[in-house]
Amino acid sequence: MARATPIAASRVISYFTRHRTAANLLLLVIVVMGALAIPNLRAQFLPQVVVNSITVGTTWEGASAEDIDEAIAQVINPALLTVNGVEKSFSRSFEGRSYITMEFEPGWDMSRAAEDVLATVNAIDTLPEDADEPVVTRDAWRDKVTDVVISGPVSAEQLANLADELVLRLFDVGVTRTTIRGVASPLTIVEVPSVNLLAHDITMADIARSVNAQVEASPAGDLEGSNLRIRTGTRDRDAASIEEIVLRSNQDGTNLKIGDVGFVNVESVAREQQYFIDNAPTILVQVDRSDAGDALEVQAIVEETISEMLSTAPEGINIELARTRSAVISDRLSLLVDNGLVGLGLVLLLLFLFLNARTAFWVAAGIPVALMGAIAAMYVLGLTINMISLFALIITLGIIVDDAIVVGEHADARARKLREFPEEAAERAAHRMALPVFCAALTTMIAFFGLVFIGGEFGDFISDIPWTVVAVLIASLIECFFILPHHMASAIAKSAKERWYDLPSKYVNRGFIWARDTLFRPTMSWVITFRYPVLAAVIALLIGQVTMLVSRDVSWRFFSAPEINFVNGGFAMVSGSSRAETNAMMLELQRATEVVGAQYEEKYGRNPILLSITESGASSLSGGGSSVKAPDELGGISIELIDADARPYSSTAFARDLQNEVKRHAKVETLSFRSAFSGPGANSLEIEIYGASSEVLKTASEAVQAELTRFAEISGVEDNLTYDKEELVLTLTPQGQALGFSIDELGRVVRHRLTGLEAATYPDGRRSAAIRVELPKGEASADFVERTQLRSPTGAYVPLADLVDVERRTGFATVRRENGARIVDITGELDAEDSDRALEVIETIEETILPQIDATYQVESRVTGLVLQEREFLSDAQFSWILTIIGIYSVLAWVFASWTRPAVVMAVIPFGLTGAIFGHYVWDVPMSMFTIIGLLGVTGIIINDSIVLVSTIDEHAKKKGIYQAIIDGASDRLRPVLLTTLTTVFGLTPLLFEGSQAAEFLKPSVITLVYGLGFGMVLVLILVPALVAIQHDLSRRRQALGRALGARTAAVRWPITVSLGTVLGWLGATLGATAVTGALPAWLYKAAGPMADWSPMASAFVLYLIGVVAIMMVCTLAVLVVHNRAQPAEQP
Secondary structure, three states, X not given: OOOOOOHHHHHHHHHHHHOOOHHHHHHHHHHHHHHHHHHHOOEOOOOOOOOOEEEEEEEOXXXXXXXXXXXXXXXXXXXXXXXXXXXXXXXEEEOOEEEXXXXXXXXXXXXXXXXXXXXXXXXXXOOOOOOOOOEXXXXXXXXEEEEEEEEXXXXXXXXXXXXXXXXXXXXXXXXXXXXXXXXXXXXXXXEOOHHHHHHOOOOHHHHHHHHHHHHOOEEEEEOOOOOOEEEEXXXXXXXXXXXXXXXXXXXXXXXXXXXXXXXXXXXXXXXXXXXXXXXXXXXXXXXXXXXXXXXXXXHHHHHHHHHHHHOOOOOOOEEEEEOOOHHHHHHHHHHHHHHHHHHHHHHHHHHHHHOOHHHHHHHHHHHHHHHHHHHHHHHHXXXXXXXXXXXXXXXXXXXXXXXXXXXXXXXHHHHHHOOXXXXXXXXXHHHHHHHHHHHHHHHHHHHHHHHHHOOHHHHHHOOHHHHHHHHHHHHHHHHHHHOHHHHHHHHHHHOOOOOHHHHHHHHHHHHHHHHHHHHHXXXXXXXXXXXXXXXXXXXXXXXXXXXXXXXXXXXXXXXXOXXXXXXXXXXXXXXXXXXXXXXXXXXXXXXXXXXXXXHHHHHHOOOOEEEEEEEEXXXXXXXXXXXXXXXXXXXXXEEXXXXXXXXXXXXXXXXXXXXXXXXXXXXXXXEEEEEEEOOOOOOOEEEEEEOOOHHHHHHHHHHHHHHHOOOXXXXXEEEOOOEEEEEEEEEEOHHHHHOOOOHHHHHHHHHHHHHOEEEEEEEEOOEEEEEEXXXXXXXXXXXXXXXXXXXXXXXXXXXXXXXXXXXEEEEEOOEEXXXXXXXXXXXXXXXXXXXXXXXXXXXXXXXXXXXXXXXXHOOEEEEEHHHHHHHHHHHHHHHHHHHHHXXXXXXXXXXXXXXXXXXXXXXXXXXXXXXXXXXXHHXXXXXXXXXXXXXXXXXXXXXXXXXXXXXXXXXXXXXXXXXXXXXXXXXXXXXXXXXXXXHHHHHHHHHHOOXXXXXXXXXXXXXXXXXXXXXXXXHHHHHHHHHHHHHHHHHHHHHHHHHHHOXXXXXXXXXHHHHHHHHHHHHXXXXXXXXXXXXXXXXXXXXXXXXXXXXXXXXXXXXXXXXXXXXXHHHHHHHHHHHHHHOOOOOO
């Protein structure tokens, strides 16, 4: 029996129902708050990802990856692991640089973390002297808005100045996250041939000190008693001034200048990375939005700034937007809004068909009111308008009116059937339905709020759903009980006279009443009569659907990321390739792109290419050893395609055809193309191997890769442990030691000769300029050791080859560690089109290949990437579902004041899976993580009708027998049950038929909710009445058992007691023992026969059932024997 609504709550409801202005004032406040929040809500494509990481970067020029790892990473990393809040650390050591990234606990104060990391790094004083100071950077999530393309018939320096001006203008108007690409920092190089160093008896360090002294001007102070200030240095920074810098004054009065020993060259700003559009040099400015920025607003500001800048730019300069996200975001959000409006229209149509016009109007009015309240709450919570939050709002379109339907329909019924006055009918309807409706809404909130407990990237990805749904439902409850009753009283008072616009609902309800009385009530009588066969049939239906899932008639694919209309290609040339050779390959990519675009235009009627940008000096794709390549050896292309809905093929297919068209240059080492996808996720296949030296890890990695290449479903297999250049290890000879050389001094001089040294840095506009002293290109050749001569402490020059012994070895270009352990990642693309085959491949890798590798090479390995994310998601989802069930049960136990009644209400939950599986089968859509999300939602929504139905049956049971109460209660609640379910289903139906690729990843949730709730509605109307009747039967049996156990006659009491104790003992011996040990007890295993090959719990369950039947038969025979013996002989 459900509890009554608390008196305090009833008084508040009565106040808002009868007060003339309170309800309307509350309505006005909610609408105004929502209207104020709408223009301030930020818009973006997908939810913002929380980044809880900090990176420490250190530069040590000329050092190998192994040296960097040993002298820097292994010194800094242990100290950083002691910082509070650190969960994981990842170090990456490359030639000349090291990056250590710490991931912190979710919700950790990152400002405090940055301060702690900085303090820890500053306390380290054992880093190499030549290494730069570590730089601590707090990582931030960047959401790209657009690229700005700047091109024209001017020099690269002029284009760079225009880019600088654009960035400054954007900064002035609040756009602060910009990155200039294709522009290098100003650099002046003083090239000094080694022969001149010998001839003039001078070192590169001497030249660097002289340059620094002249370039850097420093204030020396003020003179007392005069208005004068002294400054040392003249800031000679142009090439001509640098050539005139005096290195030494000779005894004959002449000066040795830099121009006498070397050459001064000013490098181009386009010396490293270059971009081209249609072979024309281009500079790109990437614009990202800040955490508080709106993507649509940022792009509008950029467009306005460009327009202003073009009015004063030189003739021929072209500044335009490329690869914009604004149109994509607008189109995607509009898609969901349009589907939402269609769903809203279907909901309104349904309401006006089943309810009279005035009641339907005020029930429907709850939709915009609740949405406005939810939008205001979203603004307060810092949520944004994106694909996920909009989807959550669409989910709630039908749920919003569920509360109002129940209250409004009951008020209308009380006025018609009980002839209550309008205010009395509305007030009593709100009082009567307050607790069931509140309970139903609370269980739905609990179900969706369970998504909060899903962690990781995917937890962040869907985090907007629970908060949005909870906000909408709270707003719906406020509207339902504090606003609707007042307006329902007015609507009922004015609906006494029939209006023409009530005719549709009049005829629909006439047909509904006939169907209810003629068809539904007899059906309920049939369900109650055959309640056990009905229960068995429903369970069989569930088993049948689960069998479809187990047999893989319905497939599984964890996450299908929305496609972004971009294809990226990258290549790396062999070491020693020139920039001209790289540019030739870059032009080949452009040619192949144009050819494939023309082929697609001929085949499909439209060229899919909107924009293609080629690049040299960098590659948009990592891997393949690109991290150790010089800029001259890297290149790539980025292609923007038309929208996925405008083409009958995927970007992956385009990338595959493009790769087949490209004619590889003779010196190309690696070449790959990949399509782009949005949202979280990792490589579809990723394997980590750790716990050994780099050499062993590389050998194990190559063995794994050899095994993976045997699978046709796996492509693009590579690892991130690439071989470095051949390394010459120099050790000081006894002769070198005798001449006074030290290994540290020797290393410093050789490093200066090979990598040069930085003489000075100074600000130059927005960038930092540098002056370096280097040997001319070509001198650091393979015979460097034989040709180089060094000055000994005695002043004599000695060949380097006489001072050192040379050992050749090959190291690795990168050293990666996770929490201090060396690690190598193997990545690849696993074709998931055939999800069953993909699962078989993963199982083979985990169960066969990796155990063999671990045993052979004494390493540890695991499958990570998307597979690991899937397992973590499912584990979190299972935990979330358990918490949801516990929460829902607790609410129902409190409302019904019963331990068993909630079981009846919640019994429909598993059967929502029946509809979900069937829906995926019908639509041939794989189940995914969004199916799990939908099932959590169904868990909360499907029991709403069950709660109202059971509470109504309990009300009728106060006045009549249980079976008649079931029939009458189900009949009374038929219309609200139909309406509440159909409004939710109709609200989502447009998305079910949405063919857009952008919304495809949401479809599993839509299918789950539509079919789960559709099947659930039927099951609520059939299964719940049957279960209520069965519970009544069990209650009577329990009472009879209690009387038997307490009987005074031993002949009655002892057989029952013994049989019950034996059944419980057999339960513990079979299912209990198996659950504890995980295996059948030995004595049961021998008796199981063929069942021994089954799973332990299945065998134990069957044995338990067999035992129970045997015990019952024995006890029955015993009772009959005792009864016959106790009966007098003369009695028949």
